[in-house]
Amino acid sequence: MHDKMKLKISMAFLWVAIYFVVMMIYTFFDIAIWRKITLKYSNCLNIVFIIACVIAFIILLCNRTGYKVKIFKNVTIINILLAVGCSVLFYFLLDKCFDPIFESLYPASEQAYENTIQSLLKTPITSLLQVCIIAPVIEEILMRGFVLGGLKDSYGNGIALLISAVLFAVLHFNMVQTISAFICGIILGILFLKTDSILSCIIAHIGYNLISFAMMIMPYIKR
Known part of the structure; x- marks a missing residue:
């Protein structure tokens, strides 16, 4: 594929x-293998395996589709500032506004989300790497660079934006995160369409996750 990469909806669904x-594979290895081999170093083994899985997925994606990852395309100060602004917007819009509403509507999902938070807090360093670095990078390469970038050349910006946001939301496992992820996917998609920069989306995604992560663990650090 060339810079004008046309992608069918069915192929977008397939690669997502x-x-x-891939996510299920490294989750299975974490629970069924690494924790049983050595509980002390299981988190380190898991991070290394996740990185290996992600790199293998990107290589497979590029080899099979011809997609070229151009992370550093259109890197400008304005685009970076827009990305940082989106990070702050996400925190106040989602964490402070919509998430409390969604949590009250879906208490079961909220409990599952709280359990996940408690699990992450047990291993803050590796959790930080996974949630705030690895996940944003691969998700933006896939969802904005590949899916949105390919679909917009086939179906136009509107349909591509909607489908990419829906697929991004599906990757998040409970109702609270799924609804928030859809909103996040729409805004990140608009940022990508505005800047034509995967790096801007990565910065926005990392920034938001870092802010949320810091706000989440801060009460526990103060204790």
Whole structure:
């Protein structure tokens, strides 16, 4: 594929499904293998394995589709400032506004989300790497660079934006995160369409996750 990469909806669904399987694989290895081999170093083994899985997925994606990852395309000060602004917007819009509403509507999902938070807090360093660095990078390469970038050349900006946001939301496992992820996917998609920069989306995604992570663990650090 060239810079004008045309992508069918079915192929977008397929590659997101493949990435979902990759997520299931490294989650299975974490629970069923690494924790049983050595509980002390299981988190380190898991991070290394996740990085290996993500790199393998990107290589497979590029080799099979011809997609070229151009992370450093259109890197400008304005685009970076827009990305930082989106990070702050996400925190106040989602964490402070919409998430409390969604949590009250879906208490079961809220409990599952709280359990996940408690699990992450047990291993803050590796959790930081996974949630705030690895996940944003691969998700923006896949969802904005590949899916949105390819679909917009085939179906136009509107349909591409909607589908990419829906697929991004599906990757998040409970109702609270799914609804928030859809909103996040729409805004990140608009940022990508505005800047034509994967790096801007990565910065926005990392920034938001870092702010949320810091706000989440701060009460525990003060204790």
